[in-house]
Amino acid sequence: MGILYGAAAGALWGTVFVAPALGSDFTGLQLAAGRYLVYGLVSALLLVPRWPQLRGWMEGTHRRALVGLSLLANIIYYVALATAVQWGGVAMASLVIGFLPVAVTVVGSRAAGAVPLxxxxxxxxxxxxxxxxxxGQALTGGGAFExxxxxxxLCAVVALVSWTIYALRNAxxxxxxxxxxxxxWNLLTxxxxxxxxxLLVPAALYFDTATHSAGAWTRFAAISAGMAVFASILGNGLWNRMSRLLPLTLVGQMILFETLFALVYGFLWEWRMPSVAEWIAMACVGLSVVTCLHAHRR
Incomplete structure (x- = not known):
């Protein structure tokens, strides 16, 4: 069940790589602000009936942890990721985020009871x-260095570091x-x-010099709501369930599903077939997960 939760979370999270392309006339700050305003509103509504039971254990330490996790997993991560997609493309962002399994697995291998490296x-x-x-293709776009x-x-690297720290601390x-x-826990986050x-709203409006039509703002609202409900509410919830069922070294490998789905969605968005190198990359992603599962067999 943990593996299925991880795969489903990856399928939902992969959509956020295409969202910046759909809203390319808006900045990464605006996309992040829109997504997380809706995420916070929906979470608050869902948390109302649960709050009397939750506030009994909430302490200052837990509140500080939630602030740190929210910054790492959402604010910093998605502002950097959305900017990386808009400046470098879906393949670029997918490539760098593809390092997450390696980073989380290596760091998680130091935990007690983890599978050795x-x-x-x-x-x-x-x-x-x-x-x-x-x-090479992601960095040059098939041509000269840009x-x-x-x-x-560099923005994608910032997203990589931010989410690696989050994955370990959240688990x-x-x-x-x-x-x-x-x-x-997901709703509290x-x-x-x-x-x-x-806090992002003033900066998001100040740094945007473009004029948007009513139709563009409607599309922006739909993108924000879609990312909030599918990626943040459902995707994060599935990821948290998985994090409780799997060791950290296997949690790291589950992030590969996000990379795989992001590539597939990117190909559909660009309406093209993968190149030979991209076919090999996706095959290796699958083999990586399979061999990691084999390593965790008792």
Missing amino acids: PRLAPSLLFSAIAIVCIG WRRAAGF RWLHRLPQVSAHD GVVTGALSL
């Missing part, structure tokens, strides 16, 4: 091959709080994220 070597090797296959794509690459907090359901996103 030597047993994970085949899985990490397949991950590395998948990343290298689309590396500074805008390089800046997008540890979920194990520390067995009395709190994964769904409630959503409320805090929504409050933090209010």
